[in-house]
Amino acid sequence: MSSVLAADGIVKRFGAFTALDGVSFRLERGRTLGVVGESGSGKSTLGRIVMRLMAPDAGVVTLGDDDLFSMTERQLRMARRRIQLVPQDPRHALNPTMTVQQSLAFQLRAQGVPTREWSARCVELLARVSLTADYLHAYPHELSGGQAQRIAIARAIANNPEVIVADEAVSALDKSVQAQVLNTFAELQSDLGVALFFISHDLAVIEHISDDVLVLNRGEVVESGPTRAVLDDPKDPYTRVLLDARHSAEAV
Amino acid sequence: MSLGTTSAASGGQLDDQTPLTLDASNVSVSFRSPRGGWNTVVDSIGLGLERSQVTVLLGESGSGKTVFARTITGMAHPAAKVEGTVEFDGVELLSADRRALRRLHGDRIGMVPQDPNSSLDPMRRIGGQITETLLQHGKAPNRAAALVRATELLELVHIADPERVLHNYPHEISGGMRQRVAIAIAICCEPELIIADEPSSALDASVGVQVVRLLDDLRERMETAILFITHDIGIAALIASKPHDRVAVMLGGRIVELGFAHQVLHNAQHEYTRALLAAEPSANTPRGELAVVPDEVRMRRDWGPLRDVEPGHAVASTPQEVTA
Secondary structure, three states: OOEEEEEEEEEEEEOOEEEEEEEEEEEEOOOEEEEEOOOOOOHHHHHHHHOOOOOOOEEEEEEOOEEHHHOOHHHHHHHHHHEEEEOOOHHHHOOOOOOHHHHHHHHHHHOOOOHHHHHHHHHHHHHHOOOOHHHHHOOHHHOOHHHHHHHHHHHHHOOOOOEEEEEOOOOOOOHHHHHHHHHHHHHHHHHHOOEEEEEEOOHHHHHHHOOEEEEEEOOEEEEEEEHHHHHHOOOOHHHHHHHHHHHHHHOO | OOOOOOHHHHOOOOOOOOOOOEEEEEEEEEEEOOOOOEEEEEEEEEEEEOOOOEEEEEEOOOOOHHHHHHHHOOOOOOOOEEEEEEEEOOEEHHHOOHHHHHHHEOOOEEEEOOOHHHHOOOOOOHHHHHHHHHHHOOOOOOHHHHHHHHHHHHHHOOOOOHHHHHHOOHHHOOHHHHHHHHHHHHHOOOOOEEEEEOOOOOOOHHHHHHHHHHHHHHHHHHOOEEEEEEOOHHHHHHHOOOOOOEEEEEEOOEEEEEEEHHHHHHOOOOHHHHHHHHOOOOOOOOOOOOOOOOHHHHHOOOOOOEEEEEOOEEEEOOHHHHHO
């Protein structure tokens, strides 16, 4: 099976500091790769590189069959639709002067969807993230954190992406709302076959949503593989430290 | 047991004779609404805190947990309308003047903030910040003695090379170390009460667990009461480690469930608490099927008073039960 997103030997340095040191992974269609690590592990840097928001010092990122970093600007504009970002804080990512409908329509226009179809498509996109058409005319500040995050997801899927990069996308949400957003991600995946590159420091979330997991520590992949196998029987001491932190918080 | 003003204190307290470190009765906090009238952010909460006991305020954002904790320690927002009484060693904290509060804060009531960066002075060395607090509260006769004590305190919070850290500026040490320094300052006068507001949520999980364990260990050694604020059920379970520790679940400015940690976390009776526990992500729940806290429950504000369901465990009744 060919992967929708893959990286090979990614190295990224900031001055003398090596943020990523030879990171490789493969993400297949409709699967979730959980990227876990503590602050400074390099997980967000990796997210930025696979979105081509930042160039690596070495290594290759391929989106489908295309090398992400040898694309022309024009090719890149097309490619950007195939890989979409859902950030940690949706209220900063949504344009505060645009209603929900305007934000979504902006994406549809870029794809050349005819104007007369916008309204129906927007309602459809909201339904995908379990929101009613009542929200079409809301501004970001009128939305709760969970609603805004679901709008950010709707905006991402407006582009029919193959991959969604979720960078701590549920970390800032209250637990009750977090469950809704995690359910939304899972539904999209089973309905649309979109692959998730899911970055989180929260092992409970990673355990729940990921098929495969990549454990990063100081820029290196210390462990990777199917989530169950890695977390049930961690081989690396750092993974064990992360799991200990979680289990000690769980053992009531 | 009476359901009067201190009704909430029934939850988690088996023995009415234990003297309370802090006794809050019927505390309400409201802010003037931009649309006129008042918004009630904390609604008639009664809570007693005991020595060596951890009381966790567990709630989501906007539940009023931080406002309540700040108010009962005499740090109400200046624009707030505060009602009720809070007794701390014979002093009524809500009406105490600034001088009286200044004597209590840092001396008998210690604060551990969420973000140590906002409580430590970035321009001064760690040593100076600890010794200043010690000297100000008369805990050391002179600077040399204060430095010796500061070194001991850093050892107490498990900092390996205290002499070096005393000479460091806050930015030169890690986030976890800064939080330990903040704890060292909070405990330097051996307070009877520590208020810890999400002390681990800005830290990496493994570091956060160490900080929580440290607080757990210190309250036993120093017989301190801890009021611990968190939104994280796992962290609540970790800090409320002793059988007599309590968890208070906050929703919409009220305590809707209060009891010993094992009662609230393993035998939750209030529908909000149950829904919140069920919403925890886990590998055992199939993807897409996480339980969601119903908005009707989360937004509801007309819960009845707390009633005991078993010794030490009190739950706010649902409105139907009240009318029935």
